[in-house]
Amino acid sequence: MxxxxxxxxxxxxxxxxxxxxxxxxxxxxxxxxxxxxxxxxxxxxxxxxxxxxxxxxxxxxxxxxxxxxxxxxxxxxxxxxxxxxxxxxxxxxxxxxxxxxxxxxxxxxxxxxxxxxxxxxxxxxxxxxxxxxxxxxxxxxxxxxxxxxxxxxxxxxxxxxxxxxxxxxxxxxxxxxxxxxxxxxxxxxxxxxxxxxISPNLSAVQVPQHTNNCPPPSRIFQGREEILTKMQDYFAQDMGKQHIYVLHGLGGAGKTQIVLKFIQESSRFTNVFFVDASTVETIQTAFKNITKLQNIGDSSSDAVKWLVAQHEDWLLFFDNADDPKLDLHKFLPRCTHGNIVITSRNPALRVYGSDSPVSSMEEEDAIVLLLKSGAVKQITSGDEKRAADIVKVLWYLPLAIVQAGAFIAKFGALNQYLDLYAKNHNKLLREKPSQNHSDYEWTVYTTWQMSFDQLSPAAAMFLQLCSFLHREAISEDIFRRAADYNFPSVGPAKEELQEPLKFLSQFQGPDGEWDTLAFLTVTTEITSYSLAIFAPETSTFSIHPLVHQWSRDILEDPESIYHVTHSILGMSIARIPSIHSQLESLKLLPHLDAVMKFKELGGPDFTWSYGVLYSWANQHEDGKALLISVLERQKRLKGENDLDALYLMQLLATIYGSLGQLNQAEELQVMVVEERKNILGVNHLETLITMLDLASTYWRQGRFRHAEELQLVVVERRKRILGDDHLETLKAMYSLATTYKMLGKLQEARELQVVVLEKHRSILGDNHLTTVDVMDRLARTYTALGDNQKAKELAVVAVEKRRAILGDYHPDTLSAMRELAFIYRNLGDFQKAKEFSSEAIHPL
Structure with a gap:
């Protein structure tokens, strides 16, 4: 009706x-x-x-x-x-x-x-x-x-x-x-x-539908079944109540086409009113058209009042409500009936009702869409393979696929498109097709440019800086740590960092403290246009691959933007706390790899920071090359006795050890120990750290007597300086116990390990992995001593806790299970030995 x-x-x-x-x-x-x-x-x-x-x-x-x-x-x-x-x-x-x-x-x-x-x-x-x-x-x-x-x-x-x-x-x-x-x-x-x-030709009553300037979907519409089904299920629930549904996502993702397809497939709506929600003016114009159509007044408020009074299943479609400053609420009929669909680049609009994020297509649908838009006839398996390769480099974005299809249809260039795209992607993604399948008038790049032009200078700069970082896992911490940079002697001087400091100052209060609210204000501008997506579960931002590429393509001065980006990354690495060094380095490694691709663009020298991060992230060859160059420069500038040079030598020695180059590691560590003794003294903690590192190198070389001598000194001095219960003291005792065992001093090893285990239990608790490691080592010492019963008691607990903490199939868990199987075999319990041995070798 x-x-x-x-x-x-x-x-x-x-x-x-x-x-x-x-x-x-x-x-x-x-x-x-x-x-x-x-x-x-x-x-x-x-x-x-x-x-x-x-x-x-x-x-x-x-x-x-x-x-x-x-x-x-x-x-x-x-x-x-x-x-x-x-x-x-x-x-x-x-x-x-x-x-x-x-x-x-x-x-x-x-x-x-x-x-x-x-x-x-x-x-x-x-x-x-x-x-x-x-x-x-x-x-x-x-x-x-x-x-x-x-x-x-x-x-x-x-x-x-x-x-x-x-x-x-x-x-x-x-x-x-x-x-x-x-x-x-x-x-x-x-x-x-x-x-x-009951005639087989009439299975349901059809509601007559009257649309107001609502176009049909594209003739080549493809896929999106999951979202369409979700919308159909949502609007079929709670009949008679008002429904609001929001589709949000990047420009060019196909939000409008999904809604038009949904409307075409629905028969329940009595009236469908299309509203261009780009601006307040376009909304008011659309509402005035409703008043004229219904002969009910001449203002947008008259249209809203009329919809409130119509207890029917009308549908109001707000399309392209992208402006974050637009207050859409005042245009929504205040009633408990009717239906509303909103498309927007702004994910904040999902507060109005149910929602679906709209992004890339499924690969199979993307291939069909490309071949349809490319007017490819007589499709062969080779055509499908080439189409699959094309949609992959376009990251399955609908608008990019349709543009590519238009180019292919025009030039018959399915076979050549990938080569052309590799050399001309900027031009191809800007080119407007002369023939189109929908009323959408913008290209991929112009779509995003319109959003970019609405950003504040700070937000625009942030997006451009991110174009040189990796497109995923961009965190606030990167910028917060950089703002706390303290200008070490091995890094660039303050005068070289004026531009990154100027940018970071926008997120700092008068006292220099980091202002998270100011940072979120800027980043929210970008996410409001879906140019970036924020993941609350990880507190990181990600950028669509094509947007990431486009934001670098549009740079007028890429060199200066790169200088700021790589400086901020270097400053951030320099402020990573040593206790979090490995975890943070793994997070930043993709960003460092991305920055290093453009190192020919130059800028302030953060080779030291980059080399350190590669070392922490176990990228030893990359770290070694960078740190050798920094060490040589530092020696020329400050001499071999400079403390920063000694620190670099210590890092290099660690890298040599990780690479199995033990003689080079020993040579550097001996030099560092002697120089730190001369400069800092024999009781300085930095001196003791290097001595313990050198002892570890001796141990790996099989020189256990030399390792024992150094470890005894370190244990005695750490006890005196830090105390018996300090974790660094316990670390040295644990290393000495391992050396005792290699020297056959099993009783001495057992005595130390018992003390270390009890103190770890007291300080860290029974469920800490370090405690479990000590427990496992002590069990093995008991086995070597022939005390298999005590070994079993500890090994059983170690296996249970490794399973609980690491899982059944972690390498350390499997190693502990094999040790327990060996102990059961020594005790004559061959059934238990078989169970644990089989499970450790063949985990299901």
Whole structure:
């Protein structure tokens, strides 16, 4: 049923005839037709439920839906079906009266019927309960309905039940002013409607649809089934309540086309109004068009008021509500009915209702879209393979695929496109197709440029800086640490870092403290246009690969932007706390690799920071090359006795050790130990750290006596300086115990390991991995001593805790299981040994 304006004429009341109001009833009275009669009643009730007349009035639609449920329950009844059917035929009379009145008078009478319709639905629900109970017991309907209508006799129960139905009819007649003796042609038309409904060609009542300037989807629309299904399910729920759905994502991702496809496939909406939501002015223009179409006024507020008054399934489609400053709320009808769909680049609009992020297509759909838009005929397996390669480099973005298809269609260049794209991607993504499949007038790059032009200078700069970082896992910490840079002697001077410092100062308060709110204000601008996506679970930003590439393509001065980016990264690395060095280095490694691709662009020298990070991240060859160059320069500038040079030598020695180049590591460590003794003293903690590193190198060379000598000194001095319970002291004791074991001093090793284990338990707890490692080593020492029972006690606990902390299949867990299997074998428990040995070797 189409919507009608207040000024439109009221439909005439259907012709009336004298006589009692009689519902439609099947003409056959034979028992073989009982089920057929109920089937026809069901079809008639379903037709009424689906009819456009009832759509805007959920209390009527709900009552009719409950009646359909009751009829189906009666159809499946095993007992007293005839009694039930006669009552249902009387109830059908109520539905017929409602449909006649709503058809004739619309909302004017529907509002007055609200209370009685809600009473009607409660009555039907009571009947459903009675039917269910009757089917569950041996008593017939006449027995079960006794409690339902609280009557003392079967005949009184039926009479009382029919009386309630008649009471409802009387209430409706009183409200609508119907003469209780009238008959209507509605009854004859019902039979025709029912037979039309059960025709195989008419499976559902179709709601007439009236659209306001809403275009169809692209002829080559492809895929997006998951989002379309989610939208269909959402709008099918809670009929009669207002629904709002938001599709948000990057420009060019296909949000508008998804909605147009959804509208095309939906038949339930009485009116569809398309609203260009680019600006306040375009919204107001669209709303004024609604007022003209409905002849209801001349302002946007008049349109909103009219929608509020229309209790129908209208759909309001706000397209391209991209401006973050746009207050869309004031244009949303304040009512509990109607449907609204919004497309936007701004994910913040998802607060209005249910939502779907829209990004890249599925590969299979992307291939089909490319071949369709490229007008490729007689498709071969080779064409599909080339299309797959093309959509992959376009990162499955719909607009980029359609542009590529237009180029392929124009030049027949499916085979050449990838080579052309590799050399001319900037031009190809800017080129507007001369032939198009939709009304979208922008290219991929111009779409994003329009968003970029709306950014503040700080936000635009941030996005451009990120174009030289890796496109994923961009964190606030990178910039926060850089703002805390303290200008070490091995790094660039303050004068060289004026530009990055100027940029970072925007996120610092008057006292120099980092201002997270200022940072979020800038980054939110970018995410508001979906030029970047924020992941709250990791507190990091990511950028679509094509946007990442485009943001670098548009740089007017790439060299200066690169200088700022790589300086900020270097400054950030320099401020990583040593306790978090490995974890943070792994996070930053992709960004460092990205920056190093453009190192020919020059800039302030952060080779030292970069070399350190590569070392922490176990990228030893890369770290070694960088640190050797920094060390040589530092020696030239400050001499070999410079403390920074000694630190670099220590790092290089660690890298040599990791690479298995133990002689080079020893040579550097000996030099560092001697120089630190001379400069810092034999008891300085830095001196002791290098001594322990040198002892480790001796140990790996098999020179256990030399390792023991150094470790004894370190343990004694750390005890005196740090105390017996300091973790650094315990670390040295643990290393010495390992050396004792290699020298065959098993009792000495056991004594140290017992002390270390107890102190770790006290300081770190039983479930700390370091504690478990010490426990595992002590178990192995007991095994070497032949005390397999004590070894088993510790090994069992070590296996359990490694499983709980690391999982069943972690290499350390499997190693502990193999050790436990060995201990069980020594104890003669071969079954246990077999179990743990098999599980460790063949984990399932």
């Amino acid at each position: 189409s919507s009608s304006s207040p000024s439109s004429s009221v439909p005439p009341t259907p012709p009336q005839r004298k006589g009692a109001f009689r519902p439609f009833k099947p003409t056959s009275s034979s028992s073989s037709r009982k089920s057929d009669g109920l089937s026809l009643l069901i079809v008639a009730a379903e037709a009424a439920t689906a009819a456009g007349e009832f759509a805007p009035f959920p209390y009527i639609k709900g009552a009719c839906g409950t009646f359909v449920t009751l009829l189906k329950a009666v159809e499946n009844a095993r007992r007293n079906q005839e009694d039930l059917k006669e009552l249902c035929e009387k109830i059908q009379e109520i539905v017929d009266i409602l449909q006649v009145q709503i058809t004739a008078n619309g909302a004017a009478i529907a509002v007055r019927l609200k209370d009685v319709c809600e009473e009607f639905e409660r009555f039907l629900q009571e009947m459903l309960i009675a039917v269910d109970r009757m089917q569950a017991e041996t008593k017939g309907f006449r027995g079960q309905i006794k409690g339902f209508i609280k009557s003392s006799s079967i005949s009184a129960e039926i009479a009382g039940y029919e009386k309630r139905i008649q009471g409802l009819i009387s209430d409706i007649n009183l409200i609508t002013g119907i003469d209780t003796n009238f008959r209507t042609v509605r009854m004859e038309s019902t039979l025709n409607a029912v037979h039309a409904m």
